[in-house]
Amino acid sequence: MATVIITEKTSQAKDLRAALGARFxxxxxxxxHLLRLAExxxxxxxxxxxxxxxxxxxxxYPTRPATGGNKRTKLKAIAAALKACDDVILATDCDREGQLxxxxxxxxxxYRGRVRRALFTAQDPKTLQQAFTQLKPNAEMRPLxxxxxxxxxxDQIFNLSLTRTATKTLVPPxxxxxxxxxxxxxxxxxxxxxxxLEILDFRPEDYFEVVAxxxxxxxxxxxxxxxxxxxxxxxxxxxxxxxxxxxxxxxxLGVLVEEKRxxxxxxxxxxxxxxxxxxxxxxxxxxxxAIAQELYDGDGKKLITYPRAEARYLSENQIHDVxxxxxxxxxxxxxxxxxxxSPVIRRGKSGHFCDKALEGVSHHAIVPNVNVLDDLESRxxxxxxxxxxxxxxxxxxxxxxxxxxxxxxxTVVTMPVPLPDGxxxxxRAVGRVPLRLGWKAVYQTGEAEAxxxxxxxxxxxxxxxxxxxxxxxxxxKRTQPPPRYSEGTLVDAMQNAWRFVGDPVLRDRLKExxxxxxxxxxxxxxxxxxxQSLLIAEGRLVAPSPAGLQLFEVLRASAxxxxxxxxxxxxxxxxxxxxxxxxxxxxxxxxIAAAAADLIDxxxxxxxxxxxxxxxxxxxxxxRRRYGGKTSSRVEVKGQKPGRTQRLSTNRRATANKGLGSVxxxxxARTGKRKAPTAKMVAYAQTIARNKKAALPEDYQKxxxxxxxxxxxxxx
Numbered sequence: 139m140a141t142v143i144i145t146e147k148t149s150q151a152k153d154l155r156a157a158l159g160a161r162f163x164x165x166x167x168x169x170x171h172l173l174r175l176a177e178x179x180x181x182x183x184x185x186x187x188x189x190x191x192x193x194x195x196x197x198x199y200p201t202r203p204a205t206g207g208n209k210r211t212k213l214k215a216i217a218a219a220l221k222a223c224d225d226v227i228l229a230t231d232c233d234r235e236g237q238l239x240x241x242x243x244x245x246x247x248x249y250r251g252r253v254r255r256a257l258f259t260a261q262d263p264k265t266l267q268q269a270f271t272q273l274k275p276n277a278e279m280r281p282l283x284x285x286x287x288x289x290x291x292x293d294q295i296f297n298l299s300l301t302r303t304a305t306k307t308l309v310p311p312x313x314x315x316x317x318x319x320x321x322x323x324x325x326x327x328x329x330x331x332x333x334x335l336e337i338l339d340f341r342p343e344d345y346f347e348v349v350a351x352x353x354x355x356x357x358x359x360x361x362x363x364x365x366x367x368x369x370x371x372x373x374x375x376x377x378x379x380x381x382x383x384x385x386x387x388x389x390x391l392g393v394l395v396e397e398k399r400x401x402x403x404x405x406x407x408x409x410x411x412x413x414x415x416x417x418x419x420x421x422x423x424x425x426x427x428a429i430a431q432e433l434y435d436g437d438g439k440k441l442i443t444y445p446r447a448e449a450r451y452l453s454e455n456q457i458h459d460v461x462x463x464x465x466x467x468x469x470x471x472x473x474x475x476x477x478x479x480s481p482v483i484r485r486g487k488s489g490h491f492c493d494k495a496l497e498g499v500s501h502h503a504i505v506p507n508v509n510v511l512d513d514l515e516s517r518x519x520x521x522x523x524x525x526x527x528x529x530x531x532x533x534x535x536x537x538x539x540x541x542x543x544x545x546x547x548x549t550v551v552t553m554p555v556p557l558p559d560g561x562x563x564x565x566r567a568v569g570r571v572p573l574r575l576g577w578k579a580v581y582q583t584g585e586a587e588a589x590x591x592x593x594x595x596x597x598x599x600x601x602x603x604x605x606x607x608x609x610x611x612x613x614x615k616r617t618q619p620p621p622r623y624s625e626g627t628l629v630d631a632m633q634n635a636w637r638f639v640g641d642p643v644l645r646d647r648l649k650e651x652x653x654x655x656x657x658x659x660x661x662x663x664x665x666x667x668x669x670q671s672l673l674i675a676e677g678r679l680v681a682p683s684p685a686g687l688q689l690f691e692v693l694r695a696s697a698x699x700x701x702x703x704x705x706x707x708x709x710x711x712x713x714x715x716x717x718x719x720x721x722x723x724x725x726x727x728x729x730i731a732a733a734a735a736d737l738i739d740x741x742x743x744x745x746x747x748x749x750x751x752x753x754x755x756x757x758x759x760x761x762r763r764r765y766g767g768k769t770s771s772r773v774e775v776k777g778q779k780p781g782r783t784q785r786l787s788t789n790r791r792a793t794a795n796k797g798l799g800s801v802x803x804x805x806x807a808r809t810g811k812r813k814a815p816t817a818k819m820v821a822y823a824q825t826i827a828r829n830k831k832a833a834l835p836e837d838y839q840k841x842x843x844x845x846x847x848x849x850x851x852x853x854x
Contacts, residue, residue, distance in 0.1 A: 140223035142166060143256075144216060144240050146230035149435055149444070150261065154229060156509070157263035162227065162270060164219055172213045173201040173242050175294050190303040190738050194295050194731040198287070198724075201246045217247050224251040228276060229269075231500035232257045234713075235656075237279055238286035255279050259496040260453040261444070262508065268455075284723035285716040292709065292730040296321055299731075300700065303738045308692065308749045315751030317689060318670050321706055322632075322655045323663050324693065327672055328701035329631050329638060330623060331682045331690035340619035345370040346377035347615060350384050350565060350607040352553065354391070357597030361553060361565035361607065374612065380563045381610040384555045392552040393601040399545050402538040402577040404450040405490060405503035406531075408657035409633045411445075415528065416626020420678040423625040423661035429528050430504070438520050440510055441529055444501045446658040451495040452502050457483055459508040460540055466511035467533050470518075476579060481540035490539045505536045534580045541577040546570050549596050553605060565607070569596035622679040629660045635703035644707035651710045654703050671751045685749050696744040697737045815845035826852045 141163030145151045151167035158165075178193045179186035180202070185193055203213055220226070226249065228240035244253060253276035258269040300319035308317055348363040348371075363380060371377045406414070411430065415421040421429075430445035460481050467473050487495050496502060506529075510517060521529065549569045554562040570593045572578075599605075623631060631637075632655050636648035648654070655663055664680070667673040672686035682690065693700045712729065715721035815823075820839055827834045832852050838845045 140164075141225040141227060142216070142219045142223045143227045143229050144168060144243065146170065146236055146239050150229060153261040153263075154266060157266040158270060163223070163225070165229075166216050166219055167212065168216070168230070168239060168243065169207055169209050169212055171239055171242075172204055172209050172216075173246055174204045175199040175290065176202050178298060188302045188306055190306055190742055191299065192295065192731050192735045192738065193299045193302075194728070194734075198291055198727075199294055201242060213243070216243060220244075220247055220249050220251075226251060226253045226276075227256055227270075227273060228253065229256040229258075232259065233498065233500045234282055234286045234289065236500055237282045238290065241276070241279075241283045242287075253277075259449075259493075259499055260456060260502050262453075262455060262459065264455045264458070265453060281717045281719060285713045288716055288723040288726045289709070289713055291727050293321060295727070295731050296734045297323075299734045300737060300741075303741050304689075304693075307741050307744070308689070310748045310750055313750050316670065317749065317751070318666065318672075319700060320663075321709065322659070323666060324700050325635065325638075325654055325703040325706065326628070326632055326663055327667055327682065327686055328690055328694070328703075329635070330628065330673060330680055331687050331701075332638070333620060333623060334682050334687060337619045337622065342619070343372065343617045345372055345615050345617065346374055347371070347613045348377055348381045348384065348563070348565075348610060349613055350381075350610040352391075352551075352565070352567070352605045352607055354597060354599050354603055354605045356599065359551075359567055359569075359594060359596050361551070361567045363555075363563045363565050374614070377612045380555070380557065381612050383557050384563070384565065384607045385610045386606070386608065387555050388604060388606045389553060389555070390602050391599060391605050393599055393603065394550045394552075395547060396550075397545065397547050397573065399543040400576075401484070401543050402541065403535070405452065405505060405539055406535055407447040407450045407503060408445060409629045409660070410450065411504060411532075412661070413626035413630045414531070416624040416629075416678070419527070420624075421626070422664075423629050424665055426528070426626070427661050429524050433521075433525055433529055433532075436520075436525075439517055439525075441507055441514075441517055441521075442532055443503075443505050443507055445504055446656075447501040447504045448652060448657050449496055449499045449501065450503050451487075451492045452490060452505065453496055454485065454491050454493050456502070456505075456508075457491050462511055463506055463508055463536065464540065466514050467506065467537060470514070470533075472530060473533065473537065473580070476537065476541075478537065478541060482542055483540065504532055506533055537580045538577040541580060542574060544572070544576040544578045545574040546572045551596065551599070553607070555607070567596065568593050571595075622676065622681055624678050625661070625664055625680055628664060628680055632660050632663075635706070639702070639704040639707065641704060644704040644711075647707040647710050647714075648703060651707065654706045685751050688749050692744065692749070697740045699733070700737060814840055815842045819845050819849065823848055 143151075143154060143162055143165040145154060145165065145167045147169065148167045151165045154165050176199050181195045181199060182193075185191075203210055226244065228237075230236040230240035241253075254273040255276045255278070256266075256269045256273055258265050297318075297320045301316065304317040304319050305315075309315055350361050350363075351358050352361045363384070365371065371380075404410070408427065408430070412421075412423040412426045415426040416423065427445065430442065433439055433442045434445050460483065464478050464481055468476055468478060484490050486492050490503075518526070518529075547570070549571075551567045551569075553565045555565060556562050633653040635653040636645040639645045639648060664673065667686070668675070671683050672689060673680055674683045674686075675681075690701060699705050709730065712721060712726045716723045716726055815838070819842075823834060823838055823845055826832060826849070830852055832848075835841075835844045835848055838848055
């Protein structure tokens with residue numbers, strides 16, 4: 139009896155050959171999906187012309203061989219092997235998509251022999267050997283496969299039908315560009331737009347804090363009166379009254395001393411790695427993934443485990459690798475100073491090694507590859523600077539989780555100062571003294587997470603000791619708008635998209651589904667939104683283009699389900715019903731197709747508004763060139779009063795539907811009307827005037843052309 143093992147990727151095939159040898163038969167890798175779904179026009183010739191219809195065929199979309207890479211070659215190799223065998227073992231990833239990748243090959247090629255399934259969550263030899271002693275009949279995985287088919291078919295119907303409809307109804311006649319709509323893509327655009335609207339609607343508020351020097355027997359230290367956000371001091375006079383009351387005040391201190399422990403942070407999955415690299419080095423999500431992929435399967439490297447990880451745990455089998463990995467890493471110069479004689483193993487969901495936390499997950503956390511430790515140094519010399527930086531980060535993360543807790547003594551000092559009105563103002567200071575560095579020893583300066591509260595070294599003191607306040611002063615502060623997303627924090631927002639959903643049931647389901655998109659697809663989704671001119675890069679940050687913001691407002695007003703992450707949660711709940719046998723997968727597909735029909739009807743009935751992707755991109759590029767890389771976040775509405783910025787808030791959908799104009803007063807340039815410059819242009823002009831001591835034109839704040847001429851002359 140000849141047996142063929144089918145894996146999802148070449149790395150899996152190599153790991154299986156190393157763990158099993160040839161005793162289970164020939165091992166052949168796929169390359170992700172070796173098949174694609176047929177295009178609509180391949181199913182129905184009438185669908186070649188784009189129109190506002192639901193692209194739902196009578197049966198299912200058939201599969202076709204995929205192109206690109208060496209997919210055709212790999213499919214042919216598997217097809218030839220299947221003709222000569224009567225037993226297949228699927229060893230693809232153990233999630234819904236992995237089941238689809240393996241089983242769709244067998245369905246496409248018409249294989250009718252025995253099929254078994256190997257299930258594993260890690261690819262170390264022991265885990266793989268154990269999985270192959272517990273093979274299951276693949277028939278038991280049929281519901282999971284049908285759920286995957288339902289997801290794939292529904293995405294094809296929903297995404298393509300709505301993309302064609304949005305493009306036909308929203309792109310002006312003769313304009314170029316496609317408005318891509320997707321179950322994941324469009325809610326991702328919505329997340330960025332909602333943040334942009336928060337920023338546009340934000341109105342800064344001034345508030346005040348009071349600082350004083352406290353003197354005790356053993357020294358001085360700073361104390362601060364800083365009420366919580368809800369109780370902030372809005373009037374300077376009130377703050378000055380507190381400062382006056384505190385000046386020279388003498389009274390007892392409340393001193394609370396506690397010894398605390400801080401466990402190490404979790405290991406990296408791909409989203410947390412992308413977020414960290416974006417915050418630390420300004421990397422895009424795609425760059426982080428590309429560098430991690432090179433560390434994983436680059437020629438002569440293979441230094442880390444699978445980078446598209448969706449979990450932050452390791453299997454309990456991998457505890458056996460700890461000693462070898464620690465020994466190899468601490469031979470490297472950067473980690474030689476660490477003392478890890480007795481690694482700390484933390485099990486369970488509160489720790490780092492937990493089989494239960496990996497149930498239903500295909501890939502464990504990203505860690506150094508235990509299989510290349512014998513020639514680690516020779517592999518490291520092949521790395522470029524970015525690869526070295528990322529590998530060091532992953533190594534630190536691994537070493538931290540097997541080191542002791544960070545232990546410290548925290549002192550919180552408080553002093554209530556009586557006020558003339560009979561109330562009191564609490565002054566506060568916090569100090570922390572490390573007792574045992576623990577896992578923090580692995581991080582270089584500035585690489586550990588910053589403490590949430592500014593701390594200082596405090597002199598020795600006891601509860602009830604007397605202190606005198608002096609040198610009181612009022613500090614003026616201003617509230618700040620929420621920050622724009624970087625690609626890393628946007629990936630994190632996609633993973634935690636439940637935060638944008640109100641319904642508690644849908645919130646919980648999105649938590650279980652780990653948000654919208656997958657670790658493997660989120661970076662590509664962001665890239666796709668940029669390619670379509672719906673998102674733009676603002677330095678290290680991501681913002682919606684004027685067209686993207688307009689599209690969001692149009693969709694939110696006419697077809698809100700398209701921009702709601704809760705739609706994905708509803709899909710996941712229906713797919714769960716397929717897995718548990720409560721729903722037929724074809725009925726789920728038809729239900730989603732019916733929802734697409736309703737949304738198509740809603741878009742066709744919308745009141746007004748067209749979106750010109752091409753002009754939006756050109757205006758943005760023009761303004762960026764003109765002002766040395768600086769661009770405006772301002773969005774203008776056709777027909778609005780010159781000089782007035784239109785803020786798009788949640789209760790202004792009707793205004794947004796009238797159609798947004800371009801940035802940089804392009805509309806004014808066409809009509810000849812005098813337009814005001816953007817706020818960023820004015821601010822930039824003021825900065826240049828101060829730095830170069832240049833005189834500003836009298837009307838620079840009101841006349842776009844006057845401000846532009848000043849910038850053209852001086853911003854060089």
